[in-house]
Amino acid sequence: MNAKTTRQENAAGEHSEILILAGGKILAHNITPVMAQVLSELNPEDAAMSRRAGRTINLNFQTDELSN
Amino acid sequence: MICAESVATICAPAKRAEVAAGRARMARELLADCRLCAHDCGVNRLAGETGLCHAGAEARFFSAQIEVSDELELIPSFAVALSGCDMRCDFCITGASSWNARAGAGFSAVEMAAQAQAALRAGAKTIMVLGGEPTIHLPAALELVAQLPATAKLIWKTNAHGAASARELLEGMFDVWLADFKFGNDECAQRLARTPDYVGVVQENLLWAEAHGELIVRHLLMPGHVDCCWRPVAHWLAENLPGVKVNLRSGFWPAWHAARHRELAGTVPAAESARAFELAQELGLNLSS
Numbered sequence: 544m545n546a547k548t549t550r551q552e553n554a555a556g557e558h559s560e561i562l563i564l565a566g567g568k569i570l571a572h573n574i575t576p577v578m579a580q581v582l583s584e585l586n587p588e589d590a591a592m593s594r595r596a597g598r599t600i601n602l603n604f605q606t607d608e609l610s611n
Numbered sequence: 612m613i614c615a616e617s618v619a620t621i622c623a624p625a626k627r628a629e630v631a632a633g634r635a636r637m638a639r640e641l642l643a644d645c646r647l648c649a650h651d652c653g654v655n656r657l658a659g660e661t662g663l664c665h666a667g668a669e670a671r672f673f674s675a676q677i678e679v680s681d682e683l684e685l686i687p688s689f690a691v692a693l694s695g696c697d698m699r700c701d702f703c704i705t706g707a708s709s710w711n712a713r714a715g716a717g718f719s720a721v722e723m724a725a726q727a728q729a730a731l732r733a734g735a736k737t738i739m740v741l742g743g744e745p746t747i748h749l750p751a752a753l754e755l756v757a758q759l760p761a762t763a764k765l766i767w768k769t770n771a772h773g774a775a776s777a778r779e780l781l782e783g784m785f786d787v788w789l790a791d792f793k794f795g796n797d798e799c800a801q802r803l804a805r806t807p808d809y810v811g812v813v814q815e816n817l818l819w820a821e822a823h824g825e826l827i828v829r830h831l832l833m834p835g836h837v838d839c840c841w842r843p844v845a846h847w848l849a850e851n852l853p854g855v856k857v858n859l860r861s862g863f864w865p866a867w868h869a870a871r872h873r874e875l876a877g878t879v880p881a882a883e884s885a886r887a888f889e890l891a892q893e894l895g896l897n898l899s900s
Contacts, residue, residue: 556676557676564878570862570878572704573678574680575676575678576677595679595680596679598687598734
C-alpha cells in the first residue's frame with residue numbers, strides 16, 4: 544500500500560500519528576487538540592473533525608475517521 | 612459491591628478515592644497469583660515472574676496527554692496509556708508499546724494525578740485510563756483513581772478480556788466503560804490476536820459492564836471481516852444489549868504486524884464499510900461517534 548505514516552511530537556512530548564493514503568485520505572489517531580485544528584483546516588468540510596477541533600481547551604497546557 | 616452502603620452502582624464520589632485505595636492494595640496482592648485477565652496465567656508477578664502479557668509488578672506508561680480522538684461525549688479527554696497488553700492483535704496501532712510492558716516511563720499515581728488535574732483545569736472533560744490494556748495494571752489504575760478528585764469523570768478503556776476478579780475490583784470506580792468487541796468468533800481472535808476463548812469472555816464482561824454502569828461498545832471494522840466478525844457482533848449486541856451505544860469504527864489502519872495477514876494489508880474498502888453501517892441500521896443499533 545502506498546502510504547506515509549508520521550509521528551508528530553511537540554516539545555511537551557504530545558504526539559499524534561497520521562497515515563496519508565495514496566488517494567489522499569488521511570487517517571489519524573491519538574489526536575491532540577492542536578492536531579485536530581490542523582486536520583480541520585486541511586479539510587474544512589469534515590464536520591466530525593470540526594467538532595473535535597472545536598472542543599475548547601487551553602492549548603498552552605503542558606503536559607478516526609479514527610483508527611485502531 | 613464493596614461500597615455496600617450505597618445503593619447506587621457507582622460509588623458515591625466522595626467515597627470513591629477511599630474505596631479505590633483499599634482495592635488497589637487488594638489488586639496488588641492478587642499479583643502474587645495473577646489471574647487479572649482471562650488468560651488466567653497464575654504467575655507471581657511480585658516475585659518477578661511474568662505471564663503472557665510480560666508485565667511486572669510495576670506499571671509503566673507510554674502516553675499521557677489531552678486527546679480529542681474518542682467519542683464526542685467524552686472529549687477532550689486526558690488519556691493515560693499504560694504499557695503492555697494481554698492480547699496480541701497483529702494490527703495493534705500502538706503495537707510497539709502495547710506488546711512491550713517495559714515500554715515508556717515508570718508510572719507514579721501521584722504524579723499522574725497531578726497531570727490529570729492540570730488537564731482538567733485546562734479544559735479536559737474526562738480522564739481516560741487505557742493501554743495496551745489497563746486491566747493488567749489494575750493496582751496502578753486504582754492507585755490513580757484514589758488520587759483523583761471526586762468529581763472527575765473517569766473512563767475505563769478496555770479490551771474487555773479481563774477476569775471476573777478484576778472487574779469486581781473495578782465496580783463503581785469508573786463512570787464509563789469504553790470496551791472493544793473486536794472479533795465475532797474465536798477463530799479470528801486466535802489467528803489475529805492469539806487469544807483463545809475470546810467471544811464468551813468479552814460477552815460476559817460487556818453484560819456485566821452494562822449492568823453496573825455506562826457502557827460504550829466499540830468495534831473496529833477490519834477489511835474482509837464484516838461477515839465473520841462484525842455481523843455476529845452486531846447481532847449479539849442487538850439481541851443482548853439493545854440500546855447500548857455502539858461506535859463502529861471504519862478507519863482501520865494496517866499497522867504493526869497487520870501485513871502478516873493478507874486481508875489486513877490495506878484499509879477497509881468503502882463498499883464493506885457501507886455494508887457494515889447498513890447492517891447496524893437494519894438491526895437498530897444505537898450508533899455513536
